[in-house]
Amino acid sequence: xARGFWRKRRMPQRLRALLACLPWLVCWAAFxxxxxxxxxxxxxxxxxxxxxxxxVLGIISFTRWPTAPAKVRLCVVGNxxxxxxxxxxxxxxxxxxxxxxxxxxxEPAIGSLCDALYLGTVxxxxxxxxxxxxxxxxxxxxxxxxxxxxxxxxxxxxVDPERVTFDINLDIVARSGVRVHPNxxxxxxxxxxx
Numbered sequence: 001x002a003r004g005f006w007r008k009r010r011m012p013q014r015l016r017a018l019l020a021c022l023p024w025l026v027c028w029a030a031f032x033x034x035x036x037x038x039x040x041x042x043x044x045x046x047x048x049x050x051x052x053x054x055x056v057l058g059i060i061s062f063t064r065w066p067t068a069p070a071k072v073r074l075c076v077v078g079n080x081x082x083x084x085x086x087x088x089x090x091x092x093x094x095x096x097x098x099x100x101x102x103x104x105x106x107e108p109a110i111g112s113l114c115d116a117l118y119l120g121t122v123x124x125x126x127x128x129x130x131x132x133x134x135x136x137x138x139x140x141x142x143x144x145x146x147x148x149x150x151x152x153x154x155x156x157x158x159v160d161p162e163r164v165t166f167d168i169n170l171d172i173v174a175r176s177g178v179r180v181h182p183n184x185x186x187x188x189x190x191x192x193x194x
């Protein structure tokens with residue numbers, strides 16, 4: 001009789017142990033699936049961020065201001081998709097050090113605070129105010145959005161999975177107060193060209 005009693009007691013204990021492990025097994029399986037999907041989903045944005053950083057720093061390195069800054073102050077404005085590597089910490093040296101910080105699009109003194117501006121998504125009203133606040137200041141402007149070159153920004157990035165190219169608005173560059181080396185201008189695609 002004691003033997004039968006223990007058999008009945010062991011079965012529920014084993015079942016309880018299995019049920020206790022079930023959530024861990026489900027989590028482990030889900031984690032394994034997430035890891036299997038991560039390389040395609042996570043690597044592409046990180047590679048894009050790195051490519052954007054390289055292009056932005058390249059443009060900055062071929063830009064000259066009327067008075068050479070001891071440190072290029074790169075302001076990041078708006079909701080950005082590819083600015084993570086610019087804001088992540090010290091940027092590689094390109095001559096003068098570059099320091100990136102976030103600034104509000106509505107900052108009235110933005111023209112005095114920034115030598116270069118990296119623009120994400122902002123409202124039309126914020127864009128108009130931002131460009132008005134930059135007027136008369138030698139600030140290099142680079143946008144994540146391709147349509148920004150027709151809206152008052154100098155360089156507009158085209159971010160593809162494998163590479164980053166850019167368009168340029170030569171009129172805005174000519175009126176900006178900064179000089180961009182002609183070799184960079186040759187690399188750019190003019191707006192409206194394939």
